[in-house]
Amino acid sequence: MYEDPRIASLALQGHVQALDVFRTGLATGRLAHAWLITGPPGIGKATFAFRVARIILGGEAPQSPAGRRITAATHADLLVVGRGFDEKKQRYRGEIVADDVRPINAFLRRTAAEGGWRVVIVDGAEWLNRSAANALLKILEEPPPEAVLLLTSSAPGRLLPTIRSRCRRLDLAPLPSACVQSIVMGAAPDLDPAELQRCLAGANGSAGRAFALLADEGGRMAGLVEKVLAGQSVSQSYATAEAVLRKDEGFNLFFSLLSDALQERARGAARQGLGVSVVFAQAWEAIMRLQAETERFNLDKQETLLEAMTIASKA
Template structure:
């Protein structure tokens, strides 16, 4: 099932999200550093994609822009200022509203920009975007407070942009705070990693995933939310993206096709692949191919341990048992790489999406 644009907009963006669940430890680490009076000038906020890292970055930025430890402090019973229990900032406050509207003068967000020539979003963060960081941080902050930069995500910087950020990290101005969101910190320049305080955030557990999906998708039945939770693998962002792309029905159809292996039904396969012929179905195609690649990856991981992968749908257990015997693990790894390669090359060289899906399943069928 997919959602309308109105429903999609009901899911808050990181900059105006008041809800962050499952990351109490990360918040405690940041608060402890702030309370120590020795807050590192740069934080590498690392973890799987879609778990709330950018939401955390905006939460930390709002907290510091609102006055940090003094923003919610008040006289205690003994006349002393009390420390805030967390990093909540009133959604009705001017700081929260300006951050949400991307209009706070002391906060700069660096993301992939828009290419005026191609009229599309860039595939990477370019050096012009990164250079703006140094210029911004050397301006005077309002009320003598913090100047804060969020880079979402730092993995998307090209080499020149990474070097520009590195220069800022090497010579940070006073009261400058950089919050670098990273899905794959191991791919960053070692010199960038070494100049940041690493804050590692974990995938969400089943209870948190269930809570968030109940909040965001109250109209869905428990079975569908459970399926999304399993497919999301601890990432609420991934689960909601799958839902929006119609991933529930696509996954069920994929599992049915896999259940036919090694004897595919041509009519069923062509009917499924035909969904992606029409213009505008690029997201559904990419979602299906990603679901297929993920399914193979789970099969390989479990097979390497002489186990069956956890069944997301009940009927998958027998399918996985049979398909593990169909090919060697080395062959399954080759097929995983083939599916990913086909997906990546489809738009790059204008391949026919229907034929790509058919070819992927024929490769799975071949001995």
């Protein structure tokens, strides 16, 4: 249901002030060479990065030569790095590996094909494994002129401190409700009004979360997450795991909703000045790592779900 961020960047929703930061930096010749674009999952960080690439490469107009090449993924001065897609398993790999990062060196060593800037987007930088992170760090330590690296991350704390210190950080805010509604209606114009309101009510400014809620027909999966966080017996946890795995894409949906719920509790506790916010944050980190390792090593999903529920209920 998600639109390709290359295309979606032509009609980016929200983040106007953040875009102005790049427009001003480009106009004044003070554009930082590396940026860490952060914010909650599903608010359009990748789409934002592609819009920035369009600004830098002169491709904001969809029918301009540069605009068409960016949309078609053929612009010679734009390189995109992210988790590779495993065609056999039909899913994204659990990490970004060194082989994914190495092309950046060759890309930045050559002269810009169109005589201007070169742009590298590293989407989901929190998925960099140790070798990939070290390879990227070497590039950030000696950046070439007229090159910009855009790193997106929903979990910047998982990045090496040395990578964070070499990037200018830009935190994107959650989207206004009207923007989320526009994105959802664009993807599902015939959506039942009651379902739309249910999704918007729990979206918290994230189109990605709205789509996750939309996939959770009737809110059943969200209800399972709430029961987990309220505490349940071992037998109830097994029943929950079975219910999750019976649904197509249930595993990923459950983790998405559980992740969002923990993050929301962490933010709420932090706003109230409660030290328990750290506990929720640590639980979220452990669960995200558990999901990534399950995807990477093809671990037993039922065991992963049971462990994740134990972590969440303790928090």
